[in-house]
Amino acid sequence: MDHDAFPDPGSMTADLPLVTDELTLNMGPQHPSTHGAMRLILRLDGERVVSASPDIGFIHRGMEKMAETLTYLQYIYLTDRLDYLSSMLNEWSYCRAAEALAGIEVPRRAEYLRVLAGELSRLASHLVWLGSMGMDLGAFTPLTYTFREREMILDLLEMLSGQRMTFNYLRIGGVARDLPPGFADRARAFLDYFAGMPDIYDRLLSDNAIFLARMRGQGRLTPELARSHAVTGPNLRGCGVALDLRRSDPYSVYPDFDFEVVTRPEGDALARYRVRVEEMRQSARIVRQALDGLPAGDISAKVGRVFRPPAGEAYARVESSRGIQGFYLVSDGSTQPARCRIRVPSFANLSVLPELLRGVHVADIVAIMGSIDFIVPEIDR
């Protein structure tokens, strides 16, 4: 074999400057780190992101249009399908908007049950986020812990509503069922068990040098950028802005409860992580207080079988796991809404992602995306 027939590789490139082409890469719509069907169109220069452009709408179901063809009561179960990890909170803001339209006063016991269900939902949602955040960065073990605890919460919520995830538990004017026998004891046993868990998660992740190195300083969000993009929830509180509707625009019976609004000043992925872990502790505190302070009384206001609010409009929000979640309902006096606008936190939270990804390494995209904690069904609606 004549080896001289092959030119020396060094002689081919020695005189040429290194030129790289810009590469356009589709990340998703089927990609484990997008947590649903969402496409990220990346323009890459080597290992650097030149621009990232989210492409959404793959699971758009026309939920705002659907509301115009259903009665107010028929729509509650659909709200579960927005942010399916914290369904109770979607139902809550919807029912609050409908109650504002009709001027319905919700009994205190029902409000306590809503807080109980809502905070358990938030806790379950943060647990899913924590597990998948670790897994996005290659740490599989935390997921096995957080999903174990989350399953206990789902068991509790199933006792309450009959469903694991799509609860359909809230009603306009109250809730569907009172606490089942044994629920309070079981919930307290869970809280006792759970009290030490955030420390264990901390030891699994926060003390892990690789995790810290991949989270610290990544995806730094400034308060100005966050406000401009209407970023809310733990993402906003992770850059030092203490906006939490449970405190800043108190609704329901939240003034009765003792809890802290968690903020961190840094604005990076690690700060968002720390805010959510601490929020789990706070949610557990609220659940215990709701169990201890549960007043006697009705679980629902008197609402007729046909719900027909007077003409008008109402915009009601709650502090969901991911930020401000609201329903803007317009009534024309019939049994169906004339317009049902759904304000979801993930839509605005995701809109800031191109700003956070510009110039970062490809390997950090997943960490930054995971730290934003968006959920696709509520973005696409």
Added chain:
Amino acid sequence: MNASLPEALRAAFPGAAVEERGGFGPVLVLGGGAALPEACRALRSQPEFVFDVLEDYTALDEGDRLQLVLHFIRSEEPAVQLTVKAPVARTGEEVPTLSGLFGSAEWYEREIFDLFGVRFAGHPDLRRILLPEDWQGHPLLKDYRDDKTLHRTGD
């Protein structure tokens, strides 16, 4: 809740109507979509308002016209809310974009364009956002008819 907010609004926007109702703050009703950028700039920067977060931006189909509805909040204490409304014609009227003032407006306006057909002048990237780009019609208009088939012209 700032009790003098409606008065401050009336003083700052003499040409607009201010309605007070329970719930989500007062409602500032502008004469039309063209007045939005100037009003929003004032609402964001004047010290008596400082509505620095455009929480939501959507539209209503009121039959003879469309109504743009903006929900503002203040991110600092005291938390104050404000609704701004601006009517626009059903077809043909271009509304100046707010995307230079609020980052959130860019996607909200794309959604209003997608689902209501309102065009925003000066928008950097006015494309459909939820529906496929070759979709026909704007589903949240009341006269939209769904014939249960996909309106696809491409491929």
